Amino acid sequence: MASKRLSNYQILERILEDDEESIIDSPDEDEGDDEVIQSDHNSESEESAHETELEWSDDDNEPLSRHASKDSDSFYLSKKKCTKWAKEPPRTSVRVRRHNIMRETPGxxxxxxEIHTMSEAFFCMFSMDTVNLVLQQTNDYIKSIQGKLQRExxxxFLEYEELLAYLGLLYMSGVLRSSHLNFKDLWATDGTGIEFFQNTMSFNRFLFISRCVRFDDKNTRSERQKTDKLAAVREFTDLMNNNFINNYxxxxxxTLDEQLPAFRGRFSGVVYMPNKPTKREFLKHLAVDLVKARQQTRATIPQLPRAVQKRLKRNAQVQDPSPTSRGGPSTTYKR
Known part of the structure; x- marks a missing residue:
């Protein structure tokens, strides 16, 4: 047994001697490996045995950098090389993060x-504070230009009921998709106009209100514009956003998306796009709730009258109560 063990030790010593000779005979072997293997870590110092084991796999001495390239097959890279889209959905059997827990019922x-009529639904979004703000600032501007007109x-001055009628005409013009029409055609008396507009107010009065409508104090606007580009409508937009948050x-x-409606006014935030028909557009961002969670191809937001009618008939909070997962809010960014 002693002679057999001795022969094993001799064999092991010969193997070690052969390895040392091969290392001495080829001093540039490490440099050749550096040219072939691509690594993100470049260091001139000697590597420890633990680091050497991490750089090579056990399968046929294959570098782990090749395995890293295989991991990239699990996601798609965006056009701008800044966003990764996973090919497989995330695991569902995990604990929901605290900031993703739904604490309120959607809807x-x-x-x-407690709404029962269309007007109640409208005032939930366009509250009395918002109406009074527009009414006060508009009348202040009318008072400042009264001396420039010959006839009183x-x-x-704009009355409360008249302001609501003006807002109703704007809403109906959007329902009729008259953005590319001359507003005067809606008041035409040759049978091509719309009687609803003619019976509400005259065309000249509509133009006067459109010219005088204001949302802030013009005397302090220049000072506020130094730090806020939306100073002219900031208070109005804040009230509207608060109404959206408090009622829904x-x-x-x-999904977060951007919208570019045509804008022909004077504003420092206008985006110039030569490929668009209108050239000048106003950039705004939208956060849209996908109320139909099971819809796969696209998300369609129903119009207000139809949504209110369904709300009254079914007396439900949401049209499609279908949060099937216990996960928190998932946000889609559309670029």
Whole structure:
């Protein structure tokens, strides 16, 4: 047994001697490996045995950098090389993060849960504070230009009911998709106009209100514009956004997108796009709630009258109560 063990030791010593000779005979072997293997870590110092084991796999001495390239097959890279889209859905049997826990039931909340008419639904979004703000600032501007007009009846102050009628005409013009029409055609008396507009107010009065409508104090606007580009409508937009938040809770599926409506006014935030027909557009971002969670191809937001009618008939908070997963809000960014 002793002679057999001795022969084993001799064999082991010969193997070690052969390895040392091969290392001495080929001093440039490490340099050749550095040219072939691509690594993100470049260091001139000697590597420890633990680091050497991490750089090579056990399968036919294959570098782990090749395995890293295989991991890239699990996601798609965006056009701008800044976003990774996973090919497989994430695991569902995991604990939901605290900031993703849904703490409110999606759908109307607060005063919006008690609506029974279309006007009540409208005032949930366009509250009395918002109407009074527009009414006060518009009348202040009318008062400042009264001395420039010859007839007093041409610059009458705006009444509360008249302002609501004006907003109704704007809403109906959007329903009729008249953005590319001359507004005067809606008041035509040759049978081609719309009687609803003619019976509400005259065309000249509509133009006067459109010219005088204001959302802030013009005397302090220049000072506020130094730090806020939306100073002219900041208070109005804040009130509207608060009404949206206080009357509606988004579901777990929300998409963020941008919209570029045509804008021909004077504003420093206008985006110039030569490939568009209007050339000048106003950039705004939207957060849209996908109320139909099971819809796969596209998301369609129903119009207000139809949505209110379904709300009254079914007396439900949401049209499609379908959060099937317990996960928190998932956001889709559309670029």
């Amino acid at each position: 109307p909340k607060g005063a919006a849960k 009846r041409d610059c009458k 809770s988004a579901s777990e599926n929300v």
